[in-house]
Amino acid sequence: MRKILITTAFIFSLFAAPVMAQDSSLLSMLNDSLSSHPTSDVVSGTFKATQIINTPTVEAPAKKTLQFLIMHRFGELSDGAYELFGLDNAEIRFGLDYGISDHLSIGVGRSSLDKTYDANFKLKLLRQTTGKIPVSVSLYELLSYTTAPRTSDKPFLTPRFRTAYTSQLLIARKFSSKLSLQLSPSLIHFNMVPTAKDKNDVFAMGIGGRMKVTKRMSINAEYNYLPGDQVVSSKVYKSLSFGMDIETGGHVFQLIFTNSRGMIGPYYLAKTTGTWADGNIYFGFNISRAFNFKRKE
Amino acid sequence: MKTLTWVFLLTIFSGSVYSQTFITRNGYIGFFSKTPLEDIKAENRQVYAVIDVGKKNLAFTCLVKGFLFQKQLMQEHFNENYIESDKYPKADFLGAYTGDVTTNKDGTYPVQIKGKLTLHGVTQNIDVPATIEVKGGKLIGTSNFKLTPGDFNITIPALVREKIEKQIDVRVLVECNPK
Numbered sequence: 001m002r003k004i005l006i007t008t009a010f011i012f013s014l015f016a017a018p019v020m021a022q023d024s025s026l027l028s029m030l031n032d033s034l035s036s037h038p039t040s041d042v043v044s045g046t047f048k049a050t051q052i053i054n055t056p057t058v059e060a061p062a063k064k065t066l067q068f069l070i071m072h073r074f075g076e077l078s079d080g081a082y083e084l085f086g087l088d089n090a091e092i093r094f095g096l097d098y099g100i101s102d103h104l105s106i107g108v109g110r111s112s113l114d115k116t117y118d119a120n121f122k123l124k125l126l127r128q129t130t131g132k133i134p135v136s137v138s139l140y141e142l143l144s145y146t147t148a149p150r151t152s153d154k155p156f157l158t159p160r161f162r163t164a165y166t167s168q169l170l171i172a173r174k175f176s177s178k179l180s181l182q183l184s185p186s187l188i189h190f191n192m193v194p195t196a197k198d199k200n201d202v203f204a205m206g207i208g209g210r211m212k213v214t215k216r217m218s219i220n221a222e223y224n225y226l227p228g229d230q231v232v233s234s235k236v237y238k239s240l241s242f243g244m245d246i247e248t249g250g251h252v253f254q255l256i257f258t259n260s261r262g263m264i265g266p267y268y269l270a271k272t273t274g275t276w277a278d279g280n281i282y283f284g285f286n287i288s289r290a291f292n293f294k295r296k297e
Numbered sequence: 298m299k300t301l302t303w304v305f306l307l308t309i310f311s312g313s314v315y316s317q318t319f320i321t322r323n324g325y326i327g328f329f330s331k332t333p334l335e336d337i338k339a340e341n342r343q344v345y346a347v348i349d350v351g352k353k354n355l356a357f358t359c360l361v362k363g364f365l366f367q368k369q370l371m372q373e374h375f376n377e378n379y380i381e382s383d384k385y386p387k388a389d390f391l392g393a394y395t396g397d398v399t400t401n402k403d404g405t406y407p408v409q410i411k412g413k414l415t416l417h418g419v420t421q422n423i424d425v426p427a428t429i430e431v432k433g434g435k436l437i438g439t440s441n442f443k444l445t446p447g448d449f450n451i452t453i454p455a456l457v458r459e460k461i462e463k464q465i466d467v468r469v470l471v472e473c474n475p476k
Contacts, residue, residue: 024391026318026347026349026354026355026356026391027356027358027389027391029347029356030345030346030347030356030357030358030389031358031387031389033322033345034345034358034359034360034387037322039343039360039362039363041362044369044372044373044376044377045373045376045377062368062369062370063369065368065369065370102369176383177377177381177383177384215377215378215381216378216454247378248454248456248457249374249456249457249460250370290370292368292370294367294368
């Protein structure tokens with residue numbers, strides 16, 4: 001009898017370890033350890049594209065990435081059926097942007113409006129980091145040069161007078177995976193303005209953002225407030241634009257409605273002559289394609 | 298009767314006496330996809346792992362944001378569109394292995410690992426082969442297996458389907474020290 005008992009007990013002892021269930025305390029121990037070693041993450045994907053609609057975003061092409069960007073605006077919706085609601089006319093800007101490092105990108109562009117060339121750079125000054133830095137900040141500088149032919153009333157249009165500078169400080173925060181907002185104080189310096197009453201230095205304040213509706217789509221809006229008494233010789237309005245981002249792999253496709261015809265700083269910030277109220281609305285799109293030049297390992 | 302008592306005591310304590318845990322905070326998990334159009338490689342070197350040799354249990358956990366890609370855009374898409382790391386920040390595994398591992402002697406032991414893998418908020422049972430190597434008092438666990446993104450509710454849009462393999466190669470390497 002005793003022998004049987006011992007044997008039974010022995011068999012039990014053999015099985016004691018294996019019959020134990022999977023020990024979830026192991027996982028909770030790991031998770032405790034994980035949360036006691038917090039990592040600070042740089043927030044990525046504040047915006048999908050390098051521009052909200054016209055205003056540049058804090059995002060720039062990554063190191064060794066070349067971005068080809070086509071910005072396109074049809075004519076005014078108010079042109080009516082004869083002009084097929086603006087589709088007969090279009091303004092376009094081609095741009096190439098290249099990431100020199102993860103913090104600096106340079107670009108060139110050419111707009112059909114006034115046959116304007118531009119050169120620009122975007123410098124990432126701060127990157128939103130969880131628990132450390134609340135916002136991402138980038139500096140965007142754009143030099144634009146208008147090559148539209150001299151007109152008889154402006155025979156003095158030398159290269160110097162054809163140049164304008166736009167500086168924008170882009171301050172953005174990704175509030176959640178869906179919502180990102182950006183403030184963009186902007187300063188434009190025109191080497192030449194139409195009349196003496198117009199200011200050479202024009203300040204504008206941009207606000208914009210995006211709200212994701214699906215993982216790969218978002219609704220965007222931007223408004224650029226231009227305080228009065230700066231541009232007086234022509235009637236200008238504040239730029240208000242709405243758009244939708246659609247992202248497919250290396251492309252971002254943006255569909256746009258805006259009252260600004262131009263797509264670079266001096267134009268949409270200080271030369272927006274259309275107004276939503278009168279139907280001066282331009283339909284358009286931005287398409288970007290990223291090419292990667294990183295060597296494979 | 299004395300013997301019986303001893304045997305009983307042994308039964309009760311067998312778990313704890315035999316229990317020996319090995320742990321790491323910088324394990325490695327990598328995943329790979331190779332198609333003619335695109336090679337994808339992502340690596341996470343901050344994987345937490347624990348192996349309990351006594352109970353033959355093991356657990357892994359990591360932050361999915363810790364997966365680093367060669368292309369920044371890919372990493373962004375991985376976090377934003379596929380794995381949704383803001384919503385599901387962690388991936389973890391809890392399971393047990395079959396096969397004997399003797400910790401007091403160097404050697405390599407093939408084992409079979411069964412357990413629950415949680416990824417993208419979805420838990421799936423997996424059953425994969427692995428090896429546990431005992432070397433100088435450390436345990437080195439390795440495993441290579443394949444996972445299907447669809448099993449974890451990760452949908453791949455038609456437009457990029459040709460660029461991502463149907464099954465993703467996963468490699469695990471953990472070097473655990475005694476706790």
